[in-house]
Amino acid sequence: MLSKVFATIAVAITGSILLYGVSDFPAFGDPHSPANAGVPGSESVSLYFIEESYKDTKVPNIVTSVLADYRGYDTMFETVVIFAAGMAIFAILRVVGNKEETAAKAAEEDSFTNGDHNRIIVGTTVRIVVPVIQLFALYVVAHGHHSPGGGFQGGVILGASFIIIALAENLNAALRRLSELNYVRLAAIGIFIYAAFGIMAQVLGSNFLDYGALQPIFMTDGPEMARSHSMLGVEIGVAFTVTAIMFAIYANLASRGQLVKGL
Amino acid sequence: MIFAFDIIILVFLVVAALISLNVKDLLSASMIYGIYGFLICLLWAEMGAVDVAFTEASVGAGVSTVLLVATVFNTRRRSSD
Amino acid sequence: MAEFIHDHIQPYFNYWVYVIIMMIGLWALIAKNNLIKKLIGLSIFQTAIILFYVSMGVKDGATIPILGHHGSSPPASEHRLFEDLDEEEPKKAHGKPVDHHAADDEHGEDHTHGHAGHHKTNPDLIANPLPHVLMLTAIVVGVATLGVALAISQMIFKEFGSLEEDEILEEIKASASDG
Secondary structure, three states: OHHHHHHHHHHHHHHHHHHHHHOOOOOOOOOOOHHHHEEOOEEOHHHHHHHHHHHHHOOOEHHHHHHHHHOHHHHHHHHHHHHHHHHHHHHHHOOOOOHHHHHHHHHHHHHHHHHOOHHHHHHHHHHHHHHHHHHHHHHHHHOOOOOOOOHHHHHHHHHHHHHHHHHHOOHHHHHHHOOHHHHHHHHHHHHHHHHHHHHHHHHOOOOOOOHHHHHHHHOOOOHHHHHHHHHHHHHHHHHHHHHHHHHHHHHHHHOOOOOOOOO | OOHHHHHHHHHHHHHHHHHHHHOOEHHHHHHHHHHHHHHHHHHHHHHOOHHHHHHHHHHHHHHHHHHHHHHHHHOOOEOOO | OHHHHHHHHHHHHHHHHHHHHHHHHHHHHHHOOEHHHHHHHHHHHHHHHHHHHHHHOOOOOOEOOEOOOOOOOOHHHHHHHEHHHHHHHHHHHOOOOOOOOHHHHHHHHHHHHOOOOOOOEOHHHEOOHHHHHHHHHHHHHHHHHHHHHHHHHHHHHHHHOOOEHHHHHHHHHHHHHHO
């Protein structure tokens, strides 16, 4: 009870200070606010992205080009953070060993699945829907240059398709398609792909993640298309990691780290 | 950005946040948190942040709800407050 | 009344609601007893901050930050995207524009073909992409860290048999006094 009183007082004080601060903000939707246009003497960097990013990279979606090219270093380590989160869950939750108990549970699980006729309808529907979801996820990854999308969104949708299999049938059905060894490998390969693009640029005599230097590898007309193609490669790497980690988080949380039965 | 649309979504947003924090059944709380995520996704789509809205639609309304439900199933469903 | 709303409420209404949502999340973090509720509060707090960042990049009447296939805007708002065309529009209303200089003709052609090689894109009509980029990764990292937090709360449940903060604290005190 005391904590509630204290919380209300703290929230009231913080909230009133913040509400008072709001009155000094630029108006909502003002195109000439400091965040949108910069202050006199120093222009906002977003103006450069809007005006020049298409000339630099030939990618119509400005968000993708800023995400994967101009701020590529940032995105790479965001991906590493996601990988680290997956590994942390592995370290916290995963129970290894005790084979007999696991086998007994799996047997119990099988009889449960065979006897439950409701799961037939849901399972069949999911089996029809999942390929469509996965195809859409690949489209989102591949078409991220021209429409909303990219590695993060496509990866989450691809991971969600495995989660749907695990929800509709059981966790083992999903793990047959993407086993624990494979998803850990997939997560590591994703980061490796991302880093490989950076190191390739370094080998070719430019800065880390400066994709323009990859022009001889992609055999394009200019550095712009090389940057565009490298962005696709990098997005695929991100999608690998995000897919694997999203499924890994679900699999460990749903089975208390035992990777059998699931919900 | 349409102001009337903004008001409606923001009011629903506050209501969804309050309900999901005050309902005693944690499964309902997770599902209402999914609704909250979807309303936020609508708000971002309306603000012109399509990429963010797309991410929130798949992450906030999809995966994080499933993760919360998975944890609630493996622990206790009732909450004291 | 309408003017008052337009001048004093509309520019700040969104920010007020963000502060309210943020405070709801903060209150839940401090006052709620259940760990899952605390995590939902934490997520609400996080979305309020992300909302604030994204709304920094909003521009009135701007379109989404995706250009057309020639580096121009999407076709629907094309006529608004070029600064020089805005001045041209009133002339067109009068009928056929008078030939001042060749440049005007060129603009007209570009307009009909949707090809905008030598125009400068007007940044006021495209939403600021930078906050979107920063927040896009924050959302995905947010769900990964939510997963870690849920994993830790599952381990707490395994250890103490409860997710209620007061019960956990009693358990810890009991075990401390035993040892």
